[in-house]
Amino acid sequence: MTEHFKMDAPATDRRLDDMAQGLVGAPLDRPEGPLKVSGTATYADEWQVDGLAHGVLVRAPGNSGRVVLANRNAVARMDGVLAVIDDDRLLRNPAQGTANEAPIQGPHHAAYMGQLIAVVVAESFEQARHAAQSLEVTLEGGTLMPVDPTTAAVEPQESKNLDQGDLDAAMETAAHSVDAIYTTPSHSSTPMEPHASIATWEGDDLTLRGSYQMLKYNRNELADALGIHPDRVRILSPYVGGGFGSKLGLAPEAVAASIAAKQVGRPVSVALQRPQVFEATMRRSETSQRVRLAADAEGRLTGLGHDALVSNLPGETFAEPILQASHFLYAGANRRMSMDLARVHRLCAGSVRAPGEAVGVTALENAMDELAHEIGIDPVELRRRNIPEKDPESGKDYSSRRFREALDSGAEAFGWADRPGVKERREGEWLIGYGMASAARVNVLMESQARVTLLPDGRARVETDMTDIGTGTYAILGQIAGEMLGLPRDAVDVVLGDTALPPASGSGGSWGASSSGTSVYVACQAIRRQLAERLGGEEADLTLKDGSATFDNQTRPLAEILDGDEIVKLAHLQPGDTSDAVRQATFGAYFAEVAVHAASGETRVRRMHGSFAAGRILNAKTARSQCLGGMTFGIGMALTEELAFDPRDGHVANHNLAEYHIAVNADVPQLTVELLEERDDWANPMQAKGIGELGICGAAAAITNAIFNATGVRVRDYPATLDKVIAGM
Amino acid sequence: METQLTINGTQHKLDLDPRTTLLDALRHHLGLTGSKKGCDHGQCGACTVMVNGRRINSCLTLACMHDGDEVTTIEGIGQPDNLSPLQQAFVSEDGFQCGYCTPGQICSATAMLEEIANGWPSHVTGELDASAELTTEEISERMSGNLCRCSAYPNIVEAIRKAAGGGA
Structure with missing residues (x-):
């Protein structure tokens, strides 16, 4: 029988605090760690499958016109080649996260340069690669389509617009104001593991060993793309080499491998080459953002405006949700916000780590820094003065919000009081500056299922199709089950990443830990009730610890109570009324020290600190690592990351890791992270909120604000490369 | 061939x-x-x-x-039940997240520690003929050919330092 749980009321009982095992929150090592550090964790393209053939994808050389494979017959006759495939079902671009159906399909017309329009299959990888490179692709009848979002046709996103009070009047009468435009370029998730799939058919049943973040959706997307029933599809993703949004939705290689395997009658592996990851997965949209702030003489906001222009391919509804946190982070009675979506023939825009806030909060936090400077008050104090009592648009209460504490505690930990004045501190050839920014990200709970089995020997097994993309799912689900069932961590096995298991929320939107974790929690609660029943008492009076149950002053091993039986509980979590009853979000603050070279404009991040409040922390070690990752994305965004598009045809000019500069080890100082103690009863019964993205939501602004403090130069056009900094010095 | x-x-x-x-x-x-x-x-x-x-x-x-x-x-x-000190330190310091770059990081770090022991200088070594200290700066510089998109860099540095026996 399934245990249903709907999050309709705040979970004020805080049951996890009553548990005795002491696992939840503890900084435990990842249980799969020994496999990962020894190279024995099996990623998508590493399964040993008999008779495996290899497919290599081929790209469109332009952004419009009919695709012609001029020499396909000659290529088909090359050594080892098994097939040249341009099946109608190949994907134009990946599915958006949670799409649950196939994206636009069809390889016969190019929509963007780099679109994957054919797959060449051969006995060996070397043969397939050579044949794919030999395929001559031409485009007939095409003209160059618009690729520049600043001149392309624009669709206003009216449902996202807000006009409250009178922002124009507020700006006119403001004692202090800021009206500035910030631009951010496109970013690529570019996870270290390229997207890869091995497809194997047994009759009409397909097994796809892939690298995906949200398996229950991916299964439906793949089935829809192929035109088969989802019951025929099984996806395995026990280890995922990073995603950051790019593996949320089904990607082109999965469909190509599936079609190819069916056609050649053998398992086929298709992996994207690194340039294809840059050209044909998802980009974060570039943005142009106008931020207006109006304040009184004391720095209290009277108005806040945020207008954004983003872009996507024709036919795609996703529009980078820039304004998400602007709606609730700060006070200001007069508010106006708008979103425009430009239609361009660049690769598809979709989710890249923290869609919306990663770039939206960054621009807002730059504007706040400008306002603080204009007024002449401490940037931390400006934020403190503008923490609204209630949501400034809906009037709703916030759930938990330790924003002020994060600002104060972060400032203290960093040594913010020592902040120099603008252009005041110099060490030799280096100009030294401090900067800060707030962090904010919406919190979401999603439907999720898990099965927990308490085995006769007193061990437990957790099963769900949830994924661990480096986030720590294996660790935390074991900790939650161990805590609730009173078992040491190593007495709990966690099985993930298989659509044959109960469907979970998937990893994305920072909701994975709290959603999948809650389903495990609910299943364990049901097991506890059944144990209590066996002992003739109430669950509330049961203490479980170290594999034994204590009830009514008697302690007995679980194995003895179970007496050869096992207890199996399937739990089904659904979000409920608490999602809309209050404003739920996570908050924090970043502090950075930079050194900017006086002659070259080169910026080095010397120190960076983040203080974050995200409800109950489930594992202090893996949660901290998530924050390190987010902050490092912020360093990349601030200083180096930019997809460069050719202005003529929109192709990605820097489609590799030598030219698209993610932060390397030497770019990242020994970051420090503080996780504030918090419980959010409105979020879920564990009082935990998402933390996978909070670390990037404004981080880049702390660095560019520090550049201003060091040099007096405002770089409003990201990234703050040397040329832009030196131009202002 | x-x-x-x-x-x-x-x-x-x-x-x-x-x-x-x-x-x-x-x-x-x-x-x-x-x-x-x-x-x-x-x-x-x-x-x-x-x-x-x-x-x-x-x-x-x-x-x-x-x-x-x-x-x-x-x-x-090293193997899962017989990890090298460096592999063990990557686990305990959380020197990885998704784990995909990790074998490369560990192979690289294993050889890098030998390079330091043999007195090879790096870009950040002050004196070309002096022996390099195992500072954060040296480790970061010498490990910068191994990208980690999850950004476990601070923990990778700690893991290497720990496995190498403390250091500066």
Whole structure:
């Protein structure tokens, strides 16, 4: 029988605090760690499958016109080649996260340069690669389509617009104001593991060993793309080499491998080459953002405006949700916000780590820094003065919000009081500056299922199709089950990443830990009730610890109570009324020290600190690592990351890791992270909120604000490369 | 093309397409998938192995160029129940998240510590003829050929420092 749980009321009982095992929150090592550090964790393209053939994808050389494979017959006759495939079902671009159906399909017309329009299959990888490179692709009848979002046709996103009070009047009468435009370029998730799939058919049943973040959706997307029933599809993703949004939705290689395997009658592996990851997965949209702030003489906001222009391919509804946190982070009675979506023939825009806030909060936090400077008050104090009592648009209460504490505690930990004045501190050839920014990200709970089995020997097994993309799912689900069932961590096995298991929320939107974790929690609660029943008492009076149950002053091993039986509980979590009853979000603050070279404009991040409040922390070690990752994305965004598009045809000019500069080890100082103690009863019964993205939501602004403090130069056009900094010095 | 490789102490005689990279020889022909393919053109470091004791990007070299060479991969450094001190330190310091760059990081770090022990200077070493200290700056500089998109860098530095026995 399934245990249903709907999050309709705040979970004020805080049951996890009553548990005795002491696992939840503890900084435990990842249980799969020994496999990962020894190279024995099996990623998508590493399964040993008999008779495996290899497919290599081929790209469109332009952004419009009919695709012609001029020499396909000659290529088909090359050594080892098994097939040249341009099946109608190949994907134009990946599915958006949670799409649950196939994206636009069809390889016969190019929509963007780099679109994957054919797959060449051969006995060996070397043969397939050579044949794919030999395929001559031409485009007939095409003209160059618009690729520049600043001149392309624009669709206003009216449902996202807000006009409250009178922002124009507020700006006119403001004692202090800021009206500035910030631009951010496109970013690529570019996870270290390229997207890869091995497809194997047994009759009409397909097994796809892939690298995906949200398996229950991916299964439906793949089935829809192929035109088969989802019951025929099984996806395995026990280890995922990073995603950051790019593996949320089904990607082109999965469909190509599936079609190819069916056609050649053998398992086929298709992996994207690194340039294809840059050209044909998802980009974060570039943005142009106008931020207006109006304040009184004391720095209290009277108005806040945020207008954004983003872009996507024709036919795609996703529009980078820039304004998400602007709606609730700060006070200001007069508010106006708008979103425009430009239609361009660049690769598809979709989710890249923290869609919306990663770039939206960054621009807002730059504007706040400008306002603080204009007024002449401490940037931390400006934020403190503008923490609204209630949501400034809906009037709703916030759930938990330790924003002020994060600002104060972060400032203290960093040594913010020592902040120099603008252009005041110099060490030799280096100009030294401090900067800060707030962090904010919406919190979401999603439907999720898990099965927990308490085995006769007193061990437990957790099963769900949830994924661990480096986030720590294996660790935390074991900790939650161990805590609730009173078992040491190593007495709990966690099985993930298989659509044959109960469907979970998937990893994305920072909701994975709290959603999948809650389903495990609910299943364990049901097991506890059944144990209590066996002992003739109430669950509330049961203490479980170290594999034994204590009830009514008697302690007995679980194995003895179970007496050869096992207890199996399937739990089904659904979000409920608490999602809309209050404003739920996570908050924090970043502090950075930079050194900017006086002659070259080169910026080095010397120190960076983040203080974050995200409800109950489930594992202090893996949660901290998530924050390190987010902050490092912020360093990349601030200083180096930019997809460069050719202005003529929109192709990605820097489609590799030598030219698209993610932060390397030497770019990242020994970051420090503080996780504030918090419980959010409105979020879920564990009082935990998402933390996978909070670390990037404004981080880049702390660095560019520090550049201003060091040099007096405002770089409003990201990234703050040397040329832009030196131009202002 | 016949090629003889000694991999993790075991001799292998292979007959490979001459276009086969050392990385693909390991992954496709020997089932040694611990060495990862992150970019396949020498930009990310995920495929790092040691050839005759020195770290290289195995995607940037053809297997047939290594006839008679000794190759050490992550599988030869330690196994799940017999981890090297460096592997153990990566686990305890959380020097990885998704784990995909990790074997390359560990192979790279293993060789890097040897390079420091042998007195090789780096870009950030003050004096070319002085021995390098195991500072954060030295570790970060010498590990910058191994990208980690999850950004475990601070923990990777701590893991290396811990495994190397403290250091400055």
